[in-house]
Amino acid sequence: MSQPHILLLGPPGAGKGTQSKRIADRFDVEHVTTGDALRANKDMDISDLDLEHDTPREYMEAGELVPDAVVNEIVKTALENADGYVLDGYPRNLDQAEYLDSITELDVVASLDVSTEELVDRLTGRRVCDDCGANYHVEFAPPEADGVCDDCGGELVQREDDTEETVRERLRVFEENTQPVIDFYEGEEAFVTIDGEQTPDEVWADLEAAIEKRV
Numbered sequence: 001m002s003q004p005h006i007l008l009l010g011p012p013g014a015g016k017g018t019q020s021k022r023i024a025d026r027f028d029v030e031h032v033t034t035g036d037a038l039r040a041n042k043d044m045d046i047s048d049l050d051l052e053h054d055t056p057r058e059y060m061e062a063g064e065l066v067p068d069a070v071v072n073e074i075v076k077t078a079l080e081n082a083d084g085y086v087l088d089g090y091p092r093n094l095d096q097a098e099y100l101d102s103i104t105e106l107d108v109v110a111s112l113d114v115s116t117e118e119l120v121d122r123l124t125g126r127r128v129c130d131d132c133g134a135n136y137h138v139e140f141a142p143p144e145a146d147g148v149c150d151d152c153g154g155e156l157v158q159r160e161d162d163t164e165e166t167v168r169e170r171l172r173v174f175e176e177n178t179q180p181v182i183d184f185y186e187g188e189e190a191f192v193t194i195d196g197e198q199t200p201d202e203v204w205a206d207l208e209a210a211i212e213k214r215v
């Protein structure tokens, strides 16, 4: 059988990145994430698309969605080059969901469910390794030495969109644009909701079992 096609849905801070790393290792698939791809190309020139802004940076720093034309292209290229994948951070609106539907088929659609106040605490306390991208949390998942990555020794930094004001806007954008995407998949055989408010290990146990059942 070819490698599984897994979609991980959930609001900002639900643990998509944290759990995607484990999925990629366990099921030997590519981690495809539009957020990381855009952060690595924040100043990419998109002026030829004649949109409101000329680079992704302005959208991301305001907590708004980067236009579909940009992200659809990123995902199309990434999926063409992956055998199996875990897709994280896409689709984020119904047009993206329909586009995805036209280019691939999904074996598992897992939605991580977490309450809003918990999300704000997770995001404002998150720290990310500047070198390898590993995720930490000052309280919930602290590194062994303050400000230093356990995996590679890199410096831990705060993401520019993890201030409380931008976090609240990202959560609003999620409710408005991305919640309908979850409703779009609900009821499909591949769909499963996971309680994302448990510890990372407990979330992983539920997620791994749900994926094993479907692939």
Ligand code: AP5
Pocket: 010, 011, 012, 013, 014, 015, 016, 017, 018, 019, 034, 035, 036, 038, 059, 060, 061, 063, 064, 065, 066, 067, 068, 071, 088, 089, 090, 091, 092, 096, 122, 123, 125, 126, 127, 135, 136, 137, 138, 140, 141, 161, 170, 196, 197, 198, 199, 200, 201, 203
């Ligand atoms: P993106 O990078 O995708 O951000 P996001 O969806 O807001 O999600 P996050 O990465 O913030 O959260 P996560 O679910 O990965 O949580 P994590 O595992 O880190 O997108 C950023 C921006 O890019 C968007 O705002 C937009 O501008 C643009 N963009 C991206 N995709 C786009 C698209 N498709 N269309 C248009 N624009 C797009 O965990 C969070 C924290 O909690 C960490 O500190 C972690 O250690 C901790 N934690 C994790 N799990 C647990 C747990 N179980 N218990 C306690 N703490 C936990």
Ligand code: MG
Pocket: 016, 017, 018, 035
């Ligand atoms: Mg993430």
Ligand code: ZN
Pocket: 129, 130, 131, 132, 133, 134, 149, 150, 151, 152, 153, 154
């Ligand atoms: Zn690191």
